[in-house]
Amino acid sequence: MKTRLSLSQKSGLLSLGLFAAILLVWQLLTLPETHVAAANVDPEYAALMGGGGAKAASGFPTPAAMAQTVWDKLSHPFYDNGPNDKGIGIQLGYSLARVLGGFFLAAVVAIPLGFAIGNSRVVYQAINPYVQLLKPISPLAWMPLALYTIKDASASSIFVIFICSLWPMLINTAHGVANVKKDWLDVSRTLEVNPLRKAFRVILPAAAPTILAGMRISMGIAWLVIVAAEMLVGGTGIGYFVWNEWNNLSLTNVLFAILMIGVVGMALDSLFGVLGKRVAYQE
Amino acid sequence: MTSPSIHPFLQVENLARIYPSPTGGEPVTVFDHVNFRIHKGEFVCVTGHSGCGKSTILNILAGLDSASLGNVFMDGREVSGPSLDRGVIFQSHALMPWLTVLENVAFAVKSRWPARNKQQVREHAMRYIELVGLKGAEYKLPSQLSGGMKQRVGIARAFSIEPKMLLMDEPFGALDALTRGVIQDELLKICAETQQTVFMITHDVDEAILLSDKIMLMSNGPHARIAEIVNNTLPRPRESSAIHKQPHYYPIRNHLVDFLVSRSKLFGSLRDAPGAPSSPTVFDPADLIESEPEAFSELPVGKPHIHLVNA
Numbered sequence A: 001m002k003t004r005l006s007l008s009q010k011s012g013l014l015s016l017g018l019f020a021a022i023l024l025v026w027q028l029l030t031l032p033e034t035h036v037a038a039a040n041v042d043p044e045y046a047a048l049m050g051g052g053g054a055k056a057a058s059g060f061p062t063p064a065a066m067a068q069t070v071w072d073k074l075s076h077p078f079y080d081n082g083p084n085d086k087g088i089g090i091q092l093g094y095s096l097a098r099v100l101g102g103f104f105l106a107a108v109v110a111i112p113l114g115f116a117i118g119n120s121r122v123v124y125q126a127i128n129p130y131v132q133l134l135k136p137i138s139p140l141a142w143m144p145l146a147l148y149t150i151k152d153a154s155a156s157s158i159f160v161i162f163i164c165s166l167w168p169m170l171i172n173t174a175h176g177v178a179n180v181k182k183d184w185l186d187v188s189r190t191l192e193v194n195p196l197r198k199a200f201r202v203i204l205p206a207a208a209p210t211i212l213a214g215m216r217i218s219m220g221i222a223w224l225v226i227v228a229a230e231m232l233v234g235g236t237g238i239g240y241f242v243w244n245e246w247n248n249l250s251l252t253n254v255l256f257a258i259l260m261i262g263v264v265g266m267a268l269d270s271l272f273g274v275l276g277k278r279v280a281y282q283e
Numbered sequence B: 001m002t003s004p005s006i007h008p009f010l011q012v013e014n015l016a017r018i019y020p021s022p023t024g025g026e027p028v029t030v031f032d033h034v035n036f037r038i039h040k041g042e043f044v045c046v047t048g049h050s051g052c053g054k055s056t057i058l059n060i061l062a063g064l065d066s067a068s069l070g071n072v073f074m075d076g077r078e079v080s081g082p083s084l085d086r087g088v089i090f091q092s093h094a095l096m097p098w099l100t101v102l103e104n105v106a107f108a109v110k111s112r113w114p115a116r117n118k119q120q121v122r123e124h125a126m127r128y129i130e131l132v133g134l135k136g137a138e139y140k141l142p143s144q145l146s147g148g149m150k151q152r153v154g155i156a157r158a159f160s161i162e163p164k165m166l167l168m169d170e171p172f173g174a175l176d177a178l179t180r181g182v183i184q185d186e187l188l189k190i191c192a193e194t195q196q197t198v199f200m201i202t203h204d205v206d207e208a209i210l211l212s213d214k215i216m217l218m219s220n221g222p223h224a225r226i227a228e229i230v231n232n233t234l235p236r237p238r239e240s241s242a243i244h245k246q247p248h249y250y251p252i253r254n255h256l257v258d259f260l261v262s263r264s265k266l267f268g269s270l271r272d273a274p275g276a277p278s279s280p281t282v283f284d285p286a287d288l289i290e291s292e293p294e295a296f297s298e299l300p301v302g303k304p305h306i307h308l309v310n311a
Helices: A007-040 A043-051 A063-075 A088-119 A121-134 A139-150 A153-178 A182-190 A195-233 A238-247 A251-279 B054-062 B101-112 B118-131 B147-160 B177-194 B205-211 B249-270
Strands: B010-019 B028-038 B043-047 B069-074 B086-089 B165-169 B197-201 B214-218 B226-231 B281-283
Touching (some): A063 A251, A088 A121, A088 A153, A088 A251, A139 A153, A139 A195, A182 A195, A195 A251, B028 B054, B028 B226, B043 B054, B043 B205, B054 B086, B086 B147, B101 B118, B118 B147, B147 B177, B205 B249, B214 B249
Parallel strands (some): B043 B214
Antiparallel strands (some): B010 B028
């Protein structure tokens, strides 16, 4: 009997297979030594070498130990035992707040400015050299300057997020606005639509898919940069958490943090994917 | 047909469009000395080969483009920019794809009457959507409509603002022949009901004969002009399926086709010759001696139909 699997069923099975393969390789790479050790060597030494599961602070954790950590951390995400021991939810919350803050400020600046650039050849040519010069600068290079002028670590990381989110949104908004179909502009001209109404009812919806694509890129970059920025400024946030756990030599926690960064990044990206679909139109 | 009054509704005087040459040589004159008048309620078609500047003239009338020389007056006032007094139907229909049919029409209605409330705008828009036979499709997006339906929305939108004049740039050029026939008949009906003044560009000789009161023929560019004006004497109401049985149909059609095939080229070389006509020649089939028997025959004679679609 031959049953035909749908495309998504096939890819789902393949995904699961890959997951199992990764777990297997991981298990093989981490377990055998402790097994051998447990058989021949002093049990106390064996315990030290990782028999203690999640409590093993050094050495690469086994999948089982990892799963235990994930479970423990996720079942109490919001505890707070002082500066060096906060729940993962709190750390991610700090990071998200900074990212959203910087991102929001960047949107407030980039979208109106992008409109101006996209609408006018003169403004475009005047501003373009600045954009080209500032765009390739690593956002972290701004950190010393930000720390010196703002004098606040958290605000500085928000500034860094602002700077790195600005460019893709600015460029995409300008591009989207400049490329609104002439027909639609002609229609609004013949209907004597006033400039404000034209901006919100014609240009904005016409350029929205491009603008949202820019926001999606910006958000992706912001989430990459926040980890590095928080490693640098310290105190709170998921980046600080990673660095702190590295100092604690807890690879399990570092791995857990990496996983969480991925999950949140994916969630942010798909959020913008959904928003993008909403404003998309088919000609 | 309406009786022409002394003051024409639309007057175009000495319109010209000159482009500076891209290579720095002689400037290119696309068309010049374009003069014509359109009376209230008149349906005027313009035809001519590509590149003679028909669309530019339409855009100048719409206020979307400006002439290098000359003036356009409508209702005694000079046309200097786009206005709600002139509705435009674009060939590409130019519907906003993120708005539904109703929203597209309502956008125009709200632009025309900003003080109206939502309900009034909706009712007004719905009336025109019904007029073009799209009732039931008002919540659809343009991407869900066929080409003919999209163009109907364009027509509804243009009529909904109740413009003093309607400008159409090959509105049915992209439609298949069957759909075109249906929409042409509908347009005829709507224009008859609303007494709309229309300026329309078309490449389709039969479409011009079916719809117009007057057909303006443009010679080839550069230096294009309105070379001839044909008075369309076919009686109204007309219908696309029966129009070829009218006695004046073939004389007009032959005249138009002959112009497009041969005279449109000759005009350019003759225009500067001494004794060349300074104003367009007028062709009126009523002036013909009623002696062309083939035009009266019941059955269409075996003449090949020359369709100049997008020539």
